[in-house]
Amino acid sequence: MKREYIRGGVIHNSGNSVIFKTGGWRVFRPVIDQSMCNRCKLCYWYCPDNTIIWEEDNVGINYEYCKGCGICAHECPKSAIQMEREKL
Amino acid sequence: MIKVMIGNHAVSYGVMLSRVQVIPAYPITPQTSIVEELSEFCADGHLNARFIKVESEHSAMACCIGASAAGARTFTATSSQGLALMHEMLHWATGARLPIVMANVNRALGPPWNIWNDQTDSLSQRDTGWLQFYCESNQEVLDTVIQSFKISEEVLLPTMLVLDAFFLSHTAEAVDVPDAQDVDRYLPRYQARYRLDVDNPHSFGNLATPEYYQGFRNKIQDDMIRARTVAKKADEDFESIFHRSYGFTEAYQCEGADLILVTSGTVVSTSRIVIDELRKEGRKVGLLKIRMFRPFPFDDVIGALKDAKKVAVLDRAISFGHSGIFAQEIMSAMYNQPSKPLIYSYITGLGGLDVTPRIITDIINDACERDIPPQESIWIGGKS
Numbered sequence: 001m002k003r004e005y006i007r008g009g010v011i012h013n014s015g016n017s018v019i020f021k022t023g024g025w026r027v028f029r030p031v032i033d034q035s036m037c038n039r040c041k042l043c044y045w046y047c048p049d050n051t052i053i054w055e056e057d058n059v060g061i062n063y064e065y066c067k068g069c070g071i072c073a074h075e076c077p078k079s080a081i082q083m084e085r086e087k088l
Numbered sequence: 089m090i091k092v093m094i095g096n097h098a099v100s101y102g103v104m105l106s107r108v109q110v111i112p113a114y115p116i117t118p119q120t121s122i123v124e125e126l127s128e129f130c131a132d133g134h135l136n137a138r139f140i141k142v143e144s145e146h147s148a149m150a151c152c153i154g155a156s157a158a159g160a161r162t163f164t165a166t167s168s169q170g171l172a173l174m175h176e177m178l179h180w181a182t183g184a185r186l187p188i189v190m191a192n193v194n195r196a197l198g199p200p201w202n203i204w205n206d207q208t209d210s211l212s213q214r215d216t217g218w219l220q221f222y223c224e225s226n227q228e229v230l231d232t233v234i235q236s237f238k239i240s241e242e243v244l245l246p247t248m249l250v251l252d253a254f255f256l257s258h259t260a261e262a263v264d265v266p267d268a269q270d271v272d273r274y275l276p277r278y279q280a281r282y283r284l285d286v287d288n289p290h291s292f293g294n295l296a297t298p299e300y301y302q303g304f305r306n307k308i309q310d311d312m313i314r315a316r317t318v319a320k321k322a323d324e325d326f327e328s329i330f331h332r333s334y335g336f337t338e339a340y341q342c343e344g345a346d347l348i349l350v351t352s353g354t355v356v357s358t359s360r361i362v363i364d365e366l367r368k369e370g371r372k373v374g375l376l377k378i379r380m381f382r383p384f385p386f387d388d389v390i391g392a393l394k395d396a397k398k399v400a401v402l403d404r405a406i407s408f409g410h411s412g413i414f415a416q417e418i419m420s421a422m423y424n425q426p427s428k429p430l431i432y433s434y435i436t437g438l439g440g441l442d443v444t445p446r447i448i449t450d451i452i453n454d455a456c457e458r459d460i461p462p463q464e465s466i467w468i469g470g471k472s
Contacts, residue, residue: 005300005303005304005307006282007185007244007281007307007311008183008184008185008186008244008282008292008304009183009184009293009294009296009300009304010282010290010291010292010294011290011291011294012282012290014289014290014291
């Protein structure tokens with residue numbers, strides 16, 4: 001999408017936060033080891049940013065919005081999620 | 089129509105002719121009679137504007153911001169401590185890109201308490217992103233109000249026009265008041281691209297993360313630079329209708345001058361007389377009036393001063409710990425020029441101290457006699 005600097009930072013179309021990607025704020029990236037995951041879904045319920053993707057029985061992470069808070073890794077009973085430092 | 093009026097009422101007439109729609113205001117000497125007159129214009133039906141009494145100058149500017157964001161042509165006036173209280177909101181008006189016009193009557197800041205003329209109040213707001221014009225006569229004041237709306241609404245930046253306390257604000261002069269139809273032709277109704285509107289909502293005052301914030305600041309600077317071109321055209325268009333124009337600066341007797349005096353506001357008028365007298369004596373002296381301070385008119389200033397041997401800057405303001413504020417600006421404008429004059433900073437006229445022909449002559453003689461400008465400003469006049 002073409003970004004325009006509208007003077008004064010006016011947002012002329014409302015409801016556009018979906019295109020505001022916040023994943024760039026992340027310092028640590030959660031990485032799931034699928035072989036250790038028992039599909040308990042705790043990460044899905046705890047994620048404050050709704051970035052755990054759960055489709056049928058597959059779990060994934062939406063890195064466009066994940067801010068790397070680490071709550072999923074902390075709560076995972078199987079320690080299947082590791083936080084890895086993002087590279088610049 | 090020629091009318092005799094004080095400088096403050098010249099502002100009021102300029103505002104009425106500009107068909108301003110909202111005037112939020114708080115009284116402060118010596119500005120008060122600007123908004124008093126405007127409140128009468130509103131009460132008598134001569135001006136169809138909403139006059140809003142507010143509880144402080146901070147609120148006055150906040151109210152201007154709301155009105156301008158709603159798409160209304162907006163004006164206020166203040167002085168000194170009132171302008172200082174507005175400081176936060178001045179930045180806001182610029183960042184939100186609102187074409188508000190304000191008259192500031194230059195008055196000293198306290199303590200010690202003083203209601204008289206001094207330019208430190210407006211010059212302290214140099215970095216807020218407002219255009220600034222320093223006026224010399226009541227005619228220039230009225231005309232500059234109208235030009236200010238023209239320029240501001242094109243570049244979407246606010247403008248502060250500045251006039252000297254009492255020497256203009258409360259001194260009556262003959263002023264040619266333009267015809268309303270001519271002003272309407274020069275200054276059509278303001279049409280905001282985005283405005284507060286419940287039927288077509290937008291979001292104002294949003295967050296910008298670091299990668300975008302700098303871009304917005306860059307835009308402000310781009311439009312400030314563009315304001316030079318816009319202001320030049322606004323002045324030319326004004327001349328074609330009203331047969332008066334002012335330029336960014338005015339070089340008076342600068343041709344072949346060894347020493348040029350630089351100043352602004354009403355001191356310019358007194359200086360002209362001094363320059364005429366000294367020229368009669370065969371002295372090679374000239375005068376540069378600075379009318380537009382932001383955006384700074386680099387080309388005009390450099391063009392006028394580059395061939396002089398010496399420049400004496402008369403400041404009615406001081407940046408404590410450095411020097412006169414106009415002097416700093418002139419020095420920085422000239423620094424990278426291959427040929428440049430020696431630049432002397434003089435401080436006088438603070439707190440309404442009368443800047444007489446004697447004082448101006450003393451400054452010119454002092455600069456002629458000193459081989460090297462001292463690092464510190466030279467203070468002239470007053471009781472020590």
